Amino acid sequence: MSDAAQTKTLQRGSSKNQQAGGKAPLRVAVPSVLSVSDLYKSYHKGRLDVPVLKGIDIQIHEAEFTTIIGQSGSGKSTLLHLLGTLDAPDKGEIWFQERRIDNLPPRQKERIRNRDFGMIFQFYHLLPELTTLENVLIPRMVQDNFFAYMRNKKKYTERAKELLDIVGLSHRINHRPSEMSGGEMQRTAIARALISKPSILLADEPTGNLDEESGGEVMNTLMSLQQTENLTIVMVTHDNAIADKADRVIRLVDGKVTHC
Amino acid sequence: MYKLLLSWRYLKTRFIALASIVSVTLGVATLIVVNSVMSGFVGEMKDRLHGILSDVEIASPGLGEINWPDLHVKEIERIVGDDLLAVTYVVRVPALMNFEFRGRQWTQQIMLMGVDEKTFGKVTDFNPYLLNSKKRDAINFELEETGYDARLGECGWEYRRKKIANQQKIEDLIGPSTADSLVAQASGQSDVTSSEDSSLTNDPNQRAIAFEPLPVVAPVHQATVTDPYPQMNPAIPTSQLSAFDPHADLRDHVRPEEMFNPGRDQHTGIVLGIAISSRQFMNPKGDREELFMVRPGDDIQITLPTSGPTPSPITENCTIVDFYSSNMHEYDSTFAFMSLEKLQEIRRMVDPVTGSSTVSSIQVKLKEGADLNAVRDKLIAFFPPNQYPYVIQTWQDTQRPLLSAVNMEVTILNILLFLIIAVAGFGILATFFMIVVEKTKDIGILKALGAPSHGVMSIFLSYGVSLGTVGTGVGIVLGLLFVYFINDIASVIQWVTGREIFDPTIYYFSQIPTVVSPLMVFLVAIGAIAIAVLASVLPALRAARLHPVEALRYE
Ligand SMILES: Nc1ncnc2c1ncn2[C@@H]1O[C@H](COP(=O)(O)OP(=O)(O)OP(=O)(O)O)[C@@H](O)[C@H]1O
Ligand SMILES: [Mg+2]
Numbered sequence: 001m002s003d004a005a006q007t008k009t010l011q012r013g014s015s016k017n018q019q020a021g022g023k024a025p026l027r028v029a030v031p032s033v034l035s036v037s038d039l040y041k042s043y044h045k046g047r048l049d050v051p052v053l054k055g056i057d058i059q060i061h062e063a064e065f066t067t068i069i070g071q072s073g074s075g076k077s078t079l080l081h082l083l084g085t086l087d088a089p090d091k092g093e094i095w096f097q098e099r100r101i102d103n104l105p106p107r108q109k110e111r112i113r114n115r116d117f118g119m120i121f122q123f124y125h126l127l128p129e130l131t132t133l134e135n136v137l138i139p140r141m142v143q144d145n146f147f148a149y150m151r152n153k154k155k156y157t158e159r160a161k162e163l164l165d166i167v168g169l170s171h172r173i174n175h176r177p178s179e180m181s182g183g184e185m186q187r188t189a190i191a192r193a194l195i196s197k198p199s200i201l202l203a204d205e206p207t208g209n210l211d212e213e214s215g216g217e218v219m220n221t222l223m224s225l226q227q228t229e230n231l232t233i234v235m236v237t238h239d240n241a242i243a244d245k246a247d248r249v250i251r252l253v254d255g256k257v258t259h260c
Numbered sequence: 261m262y263k264l265l266l267s268w269r270y271l272k273t274r275f276i277a278l279a280s281i282v283s284v285t286l287g288v289a290t291l292i293v294v295n296s297v298m299s300g301f302v303g304e305m306k307d308r309l310h311g312i313l314s315d316v317e318i319a320s321p322g323l324g325e326i327n328w329p330d331l332h333v334k335e336i337e338r339i340v341g342d343d344l345l346a347v348t349y350v351v352r353v354p355a356l357m358n359f360e361f362r363g364r365q366w367t368q369q370i371m372l373m374g375v376d377e378k379t380f381g382k383v384t385d386f387n388p389y390l391l392n393s394k395k396r397d398a399i400n401f402e403l404e405e406t407g408y409d410a411r412l413g414e415c416g417w418e419y420r421r422k423k424i425a426n427q428q429k430i431e432d433l434i435g436p437s438t439a440d441s442l443v444a445q446a447s448g449q450s451d452v453t454s455s456e457d458s459s460l461t462n463d464p465n466q467r468a469i470a471f472e473p474l475p476v477v478a479p480v481h482q483a484t485v486t487d488p489y490p491q492m493n494p495a496i497p498t499s500q501l502s503a504f505d506p507h508a509d510l511r512d513h514v515r516p517e518e519m520f521n522p523g524r525d526q527h528t529g530i531v532l533g534i535a536i537s538s539r540q541f542m543n544p545k546g547d548r549e550e551l552f553m554v555r556p557g558d559d560i561q562i563t564l565p566t567s568g569p570t571p572s573p574i575t576e577n578c579t580i581v582d583f584y585s586s587n588m589h590e591y592d593s594t595f596a597f598m599s600l601e602k603l604q605e606i607r608r609m610v611d612p613v614t615g616s617s618t619v620s621s622i623q624v625k626l627k628e629g630a631d632l633n634a635v636r637d638k639l640i641a642f643f644p645p646n647q648y649p650y651v652i653q654t655w656q657d658t659q660r661p662l663l664s665a666v667n668m669e670v671t672i673l674n675i676l677l678f679l680i681i682a683v684a685g686f687g688i689l690a691t692f693f694m695i696v697v698e699k700t701k702d703i704g705i706l707k708a709l710g711a712p713s714h715g716v717m718s719i720f721l722s723y724g725v726s727l728g729t730v731g732t733g734v735g736i737v738l739g740l741l742f743v744y745f746i747n748d749i750a751s752v753i754q755w756v757t758g759r760e761i762f763d764p765t766i767y768y769f770s771q772i773p774t775v776v777s778p779l780m781v782f783l784v785a786i787g788a789i790a791i792a793v794l795a796s797v798l799p800a801l802r803a804a805r806l807h808p809v810e811a812l813r814y815e
Contacts, residue, residue, distance in 0.1 A: 115710070
């Protein structure tokens with residue numbers, strides 16, 4: 001990790017870090033949008049226990065661009081899935097906007113995933129049967145029932161087209177994912193993640209599968225969005241160049257945060 | 261919203277899934293066809309079975325008799341009440357029928373029914389089956405001049421007169437006659453002889469012609485019809501005839517017009533089932549032909565047991581006055597009908613003291629829609645079996661073995677065909693599992709985007725419902741089309757294979773009867789869709805249970 005990034009993190013987080021004071025539980029006073037305390041997660045393979053996360057404490061601050069870096073297999077994706085309520089931790093708590101979310105009933109977790117989190121994955125994960133526009137609209141379709149969606153369809157479509165314009169894909173709204181390049185697909189995924197106006201964007205190696213140029217385009221898109229829309233971004237990466245651009249860097253080594 | 265969109269898109273992009281429901285389509289189509297044909301068949305059969313059977317019958321078992329039938333009817337009227345439409349008496353007796361055909365005597369067993377001319381037609385559907393149109397309005401047992409169905413060929417009085425005259429010619433030829441009469445009738449005789457000769461040849465075509473002796477000799481007879489009994493002509497000396505004339509002694513005392521004259525008089529009239537003495541066969545050209553061994557106008561002998569404590573056989577000369585064709589082979593080949601009074605008289609069923617007669621059964625016709633079984637049960641209650649040894653049955657009871665066999669057939673066919681659809685269900689199950697596996701990633705994505713498990717499940721359920729509905733819909737259309745054009749299809753198949761699928765000589769149907777019951781179509785559709793849905797429930801549940809992280813890791 002570069003010194004510059006470190007300083008930046010320290011500058012921004014210094015006062016908060018002092019208040020949080022090591023492993024003490026987070027207080028309401030701390031203006032962090034998402035925080036994690038003492039998080040454990042292990043996978044079971046037969047009788048064998050594979051511990052992946054061994055006591056993680058993180059705070060994600062509003063309108064910050066945070067990266068999580070670490071070696072392959074260090075548990076970055078696992079952590080991100082836990083943050084996104086896609087999986088449940090063995091131990092520990094996850095707080096989102098002053099509300100504990102790791103033990104919520106499925107229905108509320110789904111609601112949070114749908115409205116408050118935007119997710120981007122390494123392999124884009126678009127639905128191959130749908131066009132770009134429909135892929136972007138999917139979270140809205142999930143949100144509303146048929147009639148509500150039909151009522152709001154115009155509004156949603158406008159917003160989707162706006163987003164596709166921002167990510168530079170307004171000319172491809174009726175294409176299928178199979179007809180697009182990796183970078184284009186990933187930018188579609190970004191537009192999809194933003195359609196519900198989430199308060200936080202969780203990205204798992206969004207550029208991991210792209211060449212340098214498309215990766216750069218995706219990064220530029222994300223960075224400018226962060227500036228213009230004041231987005232909170234948590235991004236998993238093992239690319240130091242990307243980490244350099246982040247406001248804060250969280251380093252995972254052997255299931256623990258070694259560097260904040 | 262996304263559920264509809266996605267299941268629609270899956271449907272549109274995966275036509276192969278449609279293949280999995282082809283079996284549903286076929287199953288539904290066959291079920292509809294089979295059920296329609298079967299119910300058409302059963303309906304037709306029931307009509308025919310009911311044909312000459314009354315709604316309810318009170319019969320004495322075997323050859324037993326019911327005494328004082330009038331008193332029974334009074335009670336029946338009281339018991340049945342308003343539902344009663346008509347009542348009639350029937351005497352039923354097994355008999356032997358004897359007739360001559362091509363110079364030989366043939367014997368056939370029949371069930372002889374003595375029926376009341378006035379009321380039998382009201383109680384049963386007998387009249388429409390008669391082949392003489394004049395008898396359809398009111399039954400009688402008189403030979404008619406005209407009105408016989410064309411398929412019978414030459415029959416009636418005209419035929420009888422010709423035949424008698426023809427017989428007379430032959431009798432004259434082989435009987436004692438002078439050289440003069442031989443010479444005088446040479447032309448006519450030579451014709452008769454030649455037709456007799458040709459009947460002995462082995463050529464089947466020749467023989468078929470010989471079965472109809474009349475056309476060959478007809479021209480000769482025209483002249484003789486006016487005088488069918490030359491031996492009764494005073495011009496011929498009685499002495500020439502006396503040795504061979506059994507009625508010679510009578511002739512001296514009875515005037516000719518009082519004597520039984522077969523060219524003018526008939527014996528006891530009898531109506532035969534058309535299949536008793538006729539055969540349908542294929543001629544060498546492949547056409548269907550009907551051979552009548554006897555026809556209206558011919559005389560036959562009926563031998564039947566008399567009534568009373570010591571039954572003895574009695575033979576009665578009868579004249580066939582008509583045929584009936586109910587298209588139920590079982591009836592058409594067994595039953596013969598005769599006037600009730602005449603049969604009672606022949607069998608001595610009339611008490612000479614009281615003048616009251618006995619009957620074999622009392623047949624009852626009920627109003628449309630009356631509950632036959634209820635009436636039967638009331639009658640049984642009034643005539644308890646331990647006091648009255650009567651057999652009280654509805655027509656359905658009488659035909660129970662046949663009807664229940666057919667019902668059983670229908671049930672088994674339905675079960676088998678539904679099994680086909682169930683097998684199709686497993687095809688759907690397998691296909692859907694594969695689609696779910698293929699769509700694992702999509703399911704993960706949807707869940708990551710906040711779609712609830714039941715939402716994901718309903719994508720696959722509605723996928724199954726739409727496939728099931730499409731398959732069933734196509735099946736219904738196919739099935740109905742098949743039913744609608746079934747006779748054309750049958751004739752096409754017949755033309756292709758050269759084989760008769762639906763042999764009218766067996767079934768007596770010229771067309772395959774079909775009845776499409778909307779309820780049946782509805783139930784089949786519901787059943788098929790239910791199977792398609794059930795088959796998609798398991799894969800859909802699996803999709804719902806998929807863990808999003810596991811699903812997303814899948815790449
Ligand atoms: N379902 C699972 N069962 C067993 N072990 C698992 C499972 N999922 C992940 N792991 C293990 O957990 C560890 C962390 O996995 P994770 O995917 O979080 O790593 P990562 O940091 O994202 O690596 P990468 O940079 O390659 O994506 C790995 O050692 C992996 O083998
Ligand atoms: Mg990973």
